[in-house]
Amino acid sequence: MENLDTLTGKYGDEGDRLIFKILNSGEYLKDIRISLNAEKPPVKPESNTVLLSELLHEKMLSPLICEKALRYDLTVPFARFVAMNRDKLAFPFKRYQIQPVWRADRPQKGRYREFWQCDADVVGTSSMINEAEFIRIYDDVFAALRIPVNILLNNRKILSGIAEVIGEPDRLTDITVALDKLDKIGRDKVEEEMLAKGVSHQAIELLSPLFSIKGTNNEQLDFLDTYLSTSETGKLGIAEIRQVLAYFEANQAKPLKQAKLQLDLTLARGLNYYTGTILEVKARDIPFGSIGGGGRYDNLTGIFGLPGVPGVGISFGADRIYDIMEQLKCFPEELLGTTRLLMINFGGNDELAALSLVHDLRAQGISCELYPEAVKIRKQFEFAEKKGIPYVGLFGEDVRNREKPMIELKHLQSGEQTINPIQDLHTLLL
């Protein structure tokens, strides 16, 4: 996504017409004035004009001037796809998808207006095996990337159960959103926020055992068994979590490679469509937002006309993962430079000979390049030095026209320079 004025005027009139222009988000009507005399624009801005927002509420105008929107995530468009193609898909249906999504947020560190998500989903099955498999995927991927992570696990049904048990079933969202901030702002502030949202003192009192809950995943679940014993929904949630954990406990021979799977009853997640399991991935010991999230949604395709198809999926936040990897210095130096050999360009016939050699070497799988201009040799060497190219090749008339064609090869790090037959290059450069 670019600013509009970056793009306009560069592609001609036709191009300007074909550029998607994005309406400002927020109160974009706030300061827009229109003329009451449609024939002529007003001379002074204030005279004979009226605030557009006084004539038309934004909610009324938006549908008239705006019908397209940028993807907010990959899950909802996927649900639409599933609903549209229900007759062609074999259920349970799995897919992965890697694409950019957009949020009309103010960008800042770790927070982008446009970023890439990597999604994997399964629809058409309620089995907790899927949850277990997705947790494996998280573990495999972050182990491969060498990022230590905690996978936080919770269940919306448990959160619903909590709201029920404390007598505030209608304030589920307010309660969970506040609870989610427990580790950030502390218990007092959480209670304060709940009160402000209209949660009763009595309900907050009932909530208090949750604030001090500690222990292993199973100890927490044991506590919930009694705490939520009067909520059918809550008990269902506990059973689901137990089932997910059981797939790991019953398979001790294949433990998670490095991820820690932690039950976190304060995990809420903002997306409304989740109905069961919710997951969030955080880099361990690094204060940074989540780098992955997901959960179960039992009726997302329902809004597109295909009810009764449960699904579950996860997402990787590619840009944040990249940020973390830079912070942890996970990118190996040797990946930064790819070219093994830079051929010096002497111009004229020397250039043609070097270009031809470069093509031959590439055919042999040697990554090499010819400096594109016959500028000063010094400059070409500096270029190789800066790019970290280990070898420089000099293919002048004197060496290449020998009876057995030769090339001068300089190893920059050692400064050693030798004359070699060109057919030896592929072994020298390994």
Added chain:
RNA sequence: GUGGCCAUAGCUCAGUUGGUUAGAGCGCCAGUUUGUGGCACUGGAGGUCGUGGGUUCGAGACCCAUUGGCCACCCCA
């Protein structure tokens, strides 16, 4: 969406209560080395101080507006 901070050379920044020709480091270019990099030394180019207005004898500095960026909250990947 709410609040705070910032904008000066390609980059990172300095610039005193408003006062001559706006500086530094790095980078860039050239030379010491006309086919040899790193290191060093010498010299050079490069800025309408984000934009528009105002205050003033005088504005990079003060005031207003505007645009862009950063950060926190909210929320989230």
